[in-house]
Amino acid sequence: MNKAERMHSVHALLHPKGWKQAEGYAHAVVAKGRLVFVAGQVGWNAEQRFDGSDFVLQARQALANIVTLVAEAGGRPEHITRLTWFVVDKHEYLSCLGELGEAYRSVMGKHFPAMTLVQVAGLVEHGAKLEIEATAVVPD
DSSP, X not given: OOHHHHHHSSXXXXXXXXXXXXXXXXXXXXXXXXXXXXXXXXXXXXXXXXXXXXXXXXXXXXXXXXHHHHHHTTOOGGGEEEEEEEESOHHHHHHTHHHHHHHHHHHHOSOOOEEEXXXXXXXXXTTOSEEEEEEEEEOO
16 A cells, blocks of 8 residues: 555554564554544543452453443544553563453454553552553544
8 A cells, every 4th residue: 555545544554664563553553534532541440440450451441441432432443543551560561461462452453553651650540550541533
């Protein structure tokens, strides 16, 4: 797909010639449609309660919350163009990458938008191990 074809599709991944392939994320995404900005989601359920303190459990729930909110705008996981992860402990994140990847794919499928991961000193919600914010572009 050339640059002009990518610009006319709903979204496309950008990968400059000569760059190493991104693994588990996209370097950049170009998209066309209605923008949906999802506030940071922690890993609690609809009643705003954590079902546990496990990092992967909380990540799966935070992603499910994002997918639910994007669905409210008529979107699907593949319309999510960007995820920003805020984690309290990067070592906890790194220690469970295999299990986290399985949880991610169970919610998002094999869709990997542009992503950023940042370690933070803490999160507002007591007991939260991570928070994820998202941007989606839902086709008109």
